[in-house]
Amino acid sequence: MTTRRTGLREQKKQATRVALREAALRLALRDGPDNVRVDDIAEAAGVSPRTYNNYFSSREQAIVAAVTAERESRIATALAAAPAHKRLADALTDAIVEQHTEPRDHDALLLITASPALRDAYLDSAAAMEHPLGAAIEQRLGSTGAQTAQVLAASVAAAVRVALRQWLGTPTAPVTAGGLVVPSGHLPDLLRSALATLAPAIDAAEERARHPAQQAH
Structure with missing residues (x-):
């Protein structure tokens, strides 16, 4: 059971990372990277800014993560x-x-x-x-x-x-x-x-x- 919970937790974390990086790239392409805020990315991905900071240290890092995937x-x-x-x-x-x-x-x-x-x-x-x-x-x-x-x-x-x-x-x-x-x-x-x-x-x-x-x- 512990292994299953760990697996589900990792899957959720990975899904959150993907949602954040895809939202970052989508907003950057639409509005320009300089006009994208971390709060905007977090909101588009359905998470809090605090959660965002657990995954990426900057908007640039998130945008690039979407490209390198x-x-x-x-x-x-x-x-x-x-x-x-x-x-x-x-x-x-x-x-x-x-x-x-x-x-x-x-x-x-x-x-x-x-x-x-x-x-x-x-x-x-x-x-x-x-x-x-x-x-x-x-x-x-x-x-x-x-x-x-x-x-x-x-x-x-x-x-x-x-x-x-x-x-x-x-x-x-x-x-x-x-x-x-x-x-x-x-x-x-x-x-x-x-x-x-x-x-x-x-x-x-x-x-x-x-x-x-x-x-x-």
């Missing part, structure tokens, strides 16, 4: 589902590229590129993959790779942030009169290039996990 857990799931014989560096790169370049809401993306605060929140969202990705990497490396997995996950999140910053063209890219920063470059190529710098470290960690006895000598 649990991307971090989907990346971790994709990595966990990759064939065991597939090179870890390749599996990581493929999972990240796929989840960052899947079809997106064009209007929502334009909304983010037009707002410096939303661009910053979008870049910060890369850090959310660190914990679930670390767990997925550890699953591939085995229990002896716990610390290594977390270090690699943090490095991957940083590399993704660098690629996203290059793609958004901030802060050096010129902006239009309306404040729009047009994403520059080809995002899959930028992601693959950034992640390629980590490949030697990932390969080394994978090799150590395959031959732990040799590393002990």
Whole structure:
């Protein structure tokens, strides 16, 4: 019974998070992000402002959460589902590229590129993959790779942030009169290039996990 109650509670929390982020994006698209208040988002989602603050620290975070939509857990799931014989560096790169370049809401993306605060929140969202990705990497490396997995996950999140910053063209890219920063470059190529710098470290960690006895000598 306790397990069932816990499961129902988690489902309710997830439903609340989804309702809040969808309400935030809907209001931002309708009224403009600068005209959306936390109270408005909470009211549209049917919860109190206090409840809102249990889920998101800002309106920008909620709006971006609607665009990324649990991307971090989907990346971790994709990595966990990759064939065991597939090179870890390749599996990581493929999972990240796929989840960052899947079809997106064009209007929502334009909304983010037009707002410096939303661009910053979008870049910060890369850090959310660190914990679930670390767990997925550890699953591939085995229990002896716990610390290594977390270090690699943090490095991957940083590399993704660098690629996203290059793609958004901030802060050096010129902006239009309306404040729009047009994403520059080809995002899959930028992601693959950034992640390629980590490949030697990932390969080394994978090799150590395959031959732990040799590393002990």
